[in-house]
Amino acid sequence: MHILDMQWDKTMLNQVKKTIERFNMLKNGDRVLVAVSGGADSVVLLHVLMEIKDKYSLDIAVVHLNHSMRGEESDRDFVFVKNLAERIGVRFIGKKINVPEIKSEHGGSPQEVARRVRYRFFEDVAREYNADKIATGHTLDDQAETVIMRFIKGTSLRGMSGIPFVRGKFIRPLLNIKREDIESYAKANNIKFVEDSSNISTKYFRNKVRLELLPLLKKYNPKIKEEIARLAESASRDEYYLEKEAEKEYKTAIAGSTIPLSDIKVVFNLEKIKSLHTALTTRIFLKAIEHLKQDLSGIYSYHVEDIIDLIEGSAPQGEINLPMGITVYKEYEKLVFARERIPVPKSFETVLNIPGVTSIDKLKVQIKTSILTVSKSGEFLYDDNNIAYFDYDKLVFPVMARSFRAGDRFTPFGMKGSKKVKDLFIEKKVPFYLRRSTPIIASGDDLIWVAGIRRGDKARVEEGTKKVLKIEIIRTS
Amino acid sequence: MHILDMQWDKTMLNQVKKTIERFNMLKNGDRVLVAVSGGADSVVLLHVLMEIKDKYSLDIAVVHLNHSMRGEESDRDFVFVKNLAERIGVRFIGKKINVPEIKSEHGGSPQEVARRVRYRFFEDVAREYNADKIATGHTLDDQAETVIMRFIKGTSLRGMSGIPFVRGKFIRPLLNIKREDIESYAKANNIKFVEDSSNISTKYFRNKVRLELLPLLKKYNPKIKEEIARLAESASRDEYYLEKEAEKEYKTAIAGSTIPLSDIKVVFNLEKIKSLHTALTTRIFLKAIEHLKQDLSGIYSYHVEDIIDLIEGSAPQGEINLPMGITVYKEYEKLVFARERIPVPKSFETVLNIPGVTSIDKLKVQIKTSILTVSKSGEFLYDDNNIAYFDYDKLVFPVMARSFRAGDRFTPFGMKGSKKVKDLFIEKKVPFYLRRSTPIIASGDDLIWVAGIRRGDKARVEEGTKKVLKIEIIRTS
Structure with missing residues (x-):
């Protein structure tokens, strides 16, 4: 050098x-x-x-x-x-x-x-x-x-x-x-x-x-x-400031409405919204959509312009449809952001065929299991969100697949102590209507996998594991 | 069609x-x-x-x-x-x-x-x-x-x-x-x-x-x-909102200082400035510079970054130099924007040589006059900020060039009634230090031209004008 x-x-x-x-x-x-x-x-x-x-x-x-x-x-x-x-x-x-x-x-x-x-x-x-x-x-x-x-x-x-x-x-x-x-x-x-x-x-x-x-x-x-x-850098400073201001006003604009925030509706006080500068209202609208869909993909600035036009229009009522099933309507003193109510699947519970395939028709899901023999360590290092491996000998049978129940708790992989499955859903931003469609794999009293989202700590594959149960989620729709 | x-x-x-x-x-x-x-x-x-x-x-x-x-x-x-x-x-x-x-x-x-x-x-x-x-x-x-x-x-x-x-x-x-x-x-x-x-x-x-x-x-x-x-369009909405917020805070950040706003210094309360988000302070700094120089040319975003660094630095005192003779320094509880004091030229008054050239050395200005004969109308439609034409026969002699005096009034071209020359300077954003360098042409009791800026209504060239006095300002530096 x-x-x-x-x-x-x-x-x-x-x-x-x-x-x-x-x-x-x-x-x-x-x-x-x-x-x-x-x-x-x-x-x-x-x-x-x-x-x-x-x-x-x-x-x-x-x-x-x-x-x-x-x-x-x-x-x-x-x-x-x-x-x-x-x-x-x-x-x-x-x-x-x-x-x-x-x-x-x-x-x-x-x-x-x-x-x-x-x-x-x-x-x-x-x-x-x-x-x-x-x-x-x-x-x-x-x-x-x-x-x-x-x-x-x-x-x-x-x-x-x-x-x-x-x-x-x-x-x-x-x-x-x-x-x-x-x-x-x-x-x-x-x-x-x-x-x-x-x-x-x-x-x-x-x-x-x-x-x-x-x-x-x-x-x-x-x-x-x-x-x-x-x-x-200067844009991010400006955006940060405007975001913070919009955050404050978002809360007061909702508080001004008599209808509480729900997972399918955000109701604003129209007069309050009208009193705010558009630099803030455009951001408030995005917050409302994010609240309903956890995601802004498919929403473009011209959609926001449409909402502004709706508000500024002289008619006391009006409605526009945005992508992702979002409807925005004004109804006299209210401005409402709503999404269609998606039917929540009925709860289910079924024993897994091991080895074999178990179909859960109402979810359009198949769960495929197989039993593998360990030849060298590190083999199961690579995985996929839809595949998980467990130490066969540490499982309690039958292994079940079932829907989420309020109060479900499990010990996430690599952690001690237990955690609410609901909190995991919130962390992962899984929308309400998808939570009941997520198969949860149970072995005895333990939840070993919130499928596709996080596996549990129970029945880890480790040094000394002889037989492995591979579980794979296949979405058929 | x-x-x-x-x-x-x-x-x-x-x-x-x-x-x-x-x-x-x-x-x-x-x-x-x-x-x-x-x-x-x-x-x-x-x-x-x-x-x-x-x-x-x-x-x-x-x-x-x-x-x-x-x-x-x-x-x-x-x-x-x-x-x-x-x-x-x-x-x-x-x-x-x-x-x-x-x-x-x-x-x-x-x-x-x-x-x-x-x-x-x-x-x-x-x-x-x-x-x-x-x-x-x-x-x-x-x-x-x-x-x-x-x-x-x-x-x-x-x-x-x-x-x-x-x-x-x-x-x-x-x-x-x-x-x-x-x-x-x-x-x-x-x-x-x-x-x-x-x-x-x-x-x-x-x-x-x-x-x-x-x-x-x-x-x-x-x-x-x-x-x-x-x-x-969305940027201009955001900018407008941020500008308005900055405007409010600019006033309170100055009010927080014990030193009044002047044409050569803007003094901020440093603590107040530090408490504001940079999205606002960056804009406040530009306002201060505009106050001192009526113009932001030569000031770039990296200059603003330098000011931020100055504020955030741990030293209680420090100074940076910006273009256009602007200095920014912090002095314990104050943040000061200052420009060098430009010596104001001593007042002057001189009779114009007609026709001929009159030099005003301290301003590095020559005033050239000539007498023209009108052959066809519309001839004096085209002009230049540094040239003005007057009806020779309507002038009162001697025609004088002199410096601005507090209280000067004149009737601008095309207007009735009179106006303060000071207000004209403000309208045209002529900085304080340039006002005394502007020759004012007087004919009897009337100001007929604030040279280079606005001519008066007196002695207009119109239908029937026979002889024209052309006055031209030539800057020699």
Whole structure:
């Protein structure tokens, strides 16, 4: 390494340290999960965090999700990251899922599905391992690309805010660093990483932006990436403030109505809504929709414009239909957001055929079980949200599948003590009408799996396990 | 005209009417100046306003500024618009200036200088003719281009808000209409317009955006222009709300200080500033700078970031220098924005040499006068902010040049009654330190010209004028 490289190298490291301090990303003694894909960004992130590990007394683990989206290359990356973690002596937590096979509840491109599944996995692991932070390797380039993509597709201030430096447990220490600087840092410090072949195809929109549009924009302004990152930062400040103000007014606008908040209706005092500035009401409307559907996909700014038109119209009554079964209507002094009431399935309880297939027709679900013999350990490391493995010999038979009952409790995997299943649903944002459609697997008095959502701690596969029961949920609709 | 054309034609007209109503652009009986360049957009705007003239009982006049930036083509456009106005029977108010020769006080490209001069001219004419509104032909394409240009150069929420539908007297009834729809409308209704050759060169950044970048972006999203216009609209709502909140807090943050607001210092209560969200303080800082300099050119978002860093730093004192001679310093419980005190020139008074040149050395100004003979009327229609023409025979001699005195009053051109010169300075946002550098031309007891800013009504050149006194201000530094 040349002296010049070291000088330079220090510059980037110092910039990252400054970002960490500025956004209070780390506290002394934090347990940090580092999300490592194997690419330059996340490998350098791991390297940087190892550099400052002692300063903050960090407890670092590496987490990796194999999306099976690039065949053998995906498996190669998995092994690369696992070996890297072993070499530097930190714990590795990996999982393999098959994104191309996952049918998303909300639709979306494979990239979007992969993203959703990945974040869910990171959060689950963080909960399981009691991690304080989850660090991801997003760079200033990711920031600029994200904002440009949203700008092109159509967005509002929220979208212009881009990727946050900190959101919940997630921290992005490299978000102020350009990718080229990260690559130079890797080179100067002899850090190895893998190349992601999907990055150099123009198959995906992000890659088009990266390889086709950004170089053109750079001709207009060489500092384009930095300027967009700055815009994102000021936009996120503005959005945060407006969100907080809207939050306050949301509560008073509901309080002004005589009808309480329910899971199928949000009723506002129309006069109160009319007295507020549209900068706040537009955000209040999104809150109401989020309350009803836990999700804003399919809702665009022109829907919000429609609601404004409805309010400002002179007729005392009126109604508009939004996607996802949301209806907004005004009725004299009230403005109502409602969603259709989805029939809740009747409760069910059935003994699982082991081995074999059990159909639960009213849920359009099949539960397939099989008995496997353990040949080597670690075999059941990879799994899927719809598959779970249990130590056959620790189960109490018959194993049952049944619907959720008020008061259900279980011990989640990796935890001691018990937790309400209802709280798990709330944490996972499972809508009310889907809770009764979720099969719960019981073994004796214990709930061993809230299928597709979280497995229990009972009957873990561990050193010494001889026979394994594999349970798989297959949705047939 | 085909029936199909007429159908279609009505659609655009209805869209414009909707925009006019939605933004309350017109009141019954409004006097409207229509800014017509001669291009399709502004000519169609004039046509549309003539269509709804009777509905609103509008009094319409056409205003045109010849920037002399495209040689003969500029003069051709002038004549085209003048003839158009005559043909449809509305008053025409035209002026020719030489933008390439104007040295802008703040610098900037010829386009920026032209824009500044043009708006100032429109405002002056509106004041002179007591117009209620000034309509400009900005389209949805202008909106998208403006926002994209700012996005590329670096901006904040304020910049993303784009061109406002309404700002003061200015209204933009076509801001929701695409240029292609305007051109089709012109074709369907057989409306003639002139082509601006600068539009089809890629000489200027806006044209590059229009001809090179937008077509590429359209491949990513065919509705890109509409989406950007929507972003601008929601951004302007958010910005308006944040501005209002910042305005309130600006006042309380100053009130919290024991030192009164002055023209060279804005003193904030630091604790109060620290208690506010950065979404507001960033805007408060810009207000302070605007108070001191009447202008934010040269101030970028990284300057605002520097001020935030200054405040958040742990040292009780500190100072940073911004462009335009602004210093920001914190001093224990105070945060101070200050500009250097510019020495005010001593007062002066001198008789003008007629004809001849009079030098006022301390101002670095020469005043050149000449006596002209009138051959045909309308000759003195074109003028320049630094040149004024007077009826020689109506003047009282000697004609004097002197500095501003508290209490000075005059009768502005086209008005009856008198007005304080001080109020004119305030209206025109002439900073305190420049007021004493402005030569005021007096003839007997009357002030006939606040040079470079506004001429008086006395000694107008009119029908019957034989001899004209031309006075020209030449800045020599």
